[in-house]
Amino acid sequence: MRLKFTKMHGLGNDFVMLDAISQRIKLSPEKIRQLADRNLGIGCDQVLVVEAPRNPDADFRYRIYNADGGEVENCGNGARCFARFVRERRLTGKKHLVVETAGGLLRLSHLDGDQVSVDMGVPVLEPTDVPFEADRQAETYPLDVDGEVFTVSAVSMGNPHAVLLVEDVITAPVESLGAKIERHPRFPNRVNVGFLQITSRDEAHLRVFERGVGETRACGTGACAAAVAARLRDLVDDSVTIHLPGGPLTIHWSGPGQPVTMSGPATTVYHGQIVL
Ligand SMILES: N[C@H](CCC[C@H](N)C(=O)O)C(=O)O
Numbered sequence: 001m002r003l004k005f006t007k008m009h010g011l012g013n014d015f016v017m018l019d020a021i022s023q024r025i026k027l028s029p030e031k032i033r034q035l036a037d038r039n040l041g042i043g044c045d046q047v048l049v050v051e052a053p054r055n056p057d058a059d060f061r062y063r064i065y066n067a068d069g070g071e072v073e074n075c076g077n078g079a080r081c082f083a084r085f086v087r088e089r090r091l092t093g094k095k096h097l098v099v100e101t102a103g104g105l106l107r108l109s110h111l112d113g114d115q116v117s118v119d120m121g122v123p124v125l126e127p128t129d130v131p132f133e134a135d136r137q138a139e140t141y142p143l144d145v146d147g148e149v150f151t152v153s154a155v156s157m158g159n160p161h162a163v164l165l166v167e168d169v170i171t172a173p174v175e176s177l178g179a180k181i182e183r184h185p186r187f188p189n190r191v192n193v194g195f196l197q198i199t200s201r202d203e204a205h206l207r208v209f210e211r212g213v214g215e216t217r218a219c220g221t222g223a224c225a226a227a228v229a230a231r232l233r234d235l236v237d238d239s240v241t242i243h244l245p246g247g248p249l250t251i252h253w254s255g256p257g258q259p260v261t262m263s264g265p266a267t268t269v270y271h272g273q274i275v276l
Contacts, residue, residue: 001026001276005035006085007042007269010077012217012246014269016044017085020051021060029069031276036067042274045213048078050086058100059092066212073103074158076220076249080116080266083108088268103158117263120221123228124156125256131160133186139232145180152181153229157260160187160211161225163194165235169205172197178209192219196226201236205243217246224260227251 003025006017016035018025027035027049034041047065054061062082064075082099086092087110097108107119127134127141132154134141143152143162153163162181166172172195181193193209206226208219223242230236231253239252249264 003274003276004271005042005274006088006271007044008081008085009246009267009269010080010218010220011244011249011264013046013077013219014044015078015081016042016047017081018047018049019085019089019091020049021091022089025049027065029065032065032069033067034276035274042272045210045216046075046078048075048082050082050091053100055100055105058098058105059094060086060097061100064101066210068212070212071102072159072212074101074106074120074221076118076120076157076222076224076262077218077264079106079108079118079120079220080264083110083116083118084114084266084268101158111263114265114267115263116266117261118220120157120224120260120262122257122259123225123253125154125228125232127154130154130156131188132162132191133188139229143181143184143186145177145184150177150181153225153232155225155228157221157224159221160189160191161194161222162187162191163196163226163229166195166197169195169197169207172207174207174209174215178215182209182211192222192225194219194222194226196230198230198235202239203241203243204230204236207245218244218249220249220262220264223249223251224253224262228253228260231255
């Protein structure tokens with residue numbers, strides 16, 4: 001199978017974008033892993049596949065696959081790259097788009113330059129729906145990891161996130177602790193793990209150990225989940241700049257029941273073809 005692809009990234013969280021409208025695509029988890037492999041394939045954190053919508057309210061459907069081959073519900077950085085991709089490939093001329101994902105509908109708007117704004121939907125805090133095993137909903141939960149108890153928030157942006165506060169993101173045990181929490185039994189679908197250092201009521205720093213990938217240079221849904229967790233604890237205001245290793249995202253959330261909006265860049269790196 002010969003595939004045309006576009007390599008893109010959102011603040012260094014990188015993607016192989018595939019247009020499944022103009023070309024027939026059938027990808028197994030093994031083929032996804034091959035595409036994502038940084039030595040044997042193209043190399044990326046996620047593979048994003050653009051399809052015609054099934055939902056009549058949507059302009060497109062986009063499917064998200066982690067580097068480990070698993071399909072997931074949402075990808076914030078990927079949504080911004082999707083918006084740029086469909087415009088560059090002349091699949092649409094719209095400035096405002098509705099896209100269907102496994103996690104629900106996202107509303108995207110092109111801003112100036114390479115900036116895209118995304119309505120990421122209403123965050124889910126009910127543990128059962130994250131999903132996370134807990135007796136009742138709370139701002140934070142004690143989580144025992146090999147005998148040490150950590151305080152985590154549990155938020156779904158369509159995909160599950162655990163958020164921990166740390167003194168310093170640079171020295172935070174992202175790799176070791178992130179890997180353990182990603183597969184913690186109380187997160188039955190595994191989880192993305194955010195390490196958040198709040199520096200003021202409108203600024204914070206975040207590193208994310210992503211489910212199915214490991215640490216990435218940025219995580220859009222992770223930035224949204226971190227902003228929600230911090231806002232719920234009244235540690236930040238409604239609008240906050242989240243600084244990730246790859247750069248900043250602007251997140252706005254005005255409280256429970258309200259949607260989260262995320263604004264940031266989308267970058268096209270190169271176009272290519274691959275035979276699988
Ligand atoms: N690893 C995530 C999917 C990609 C999310 C991230 N790249 C973003 O920008 O939101 C998960 O398994 O839920």
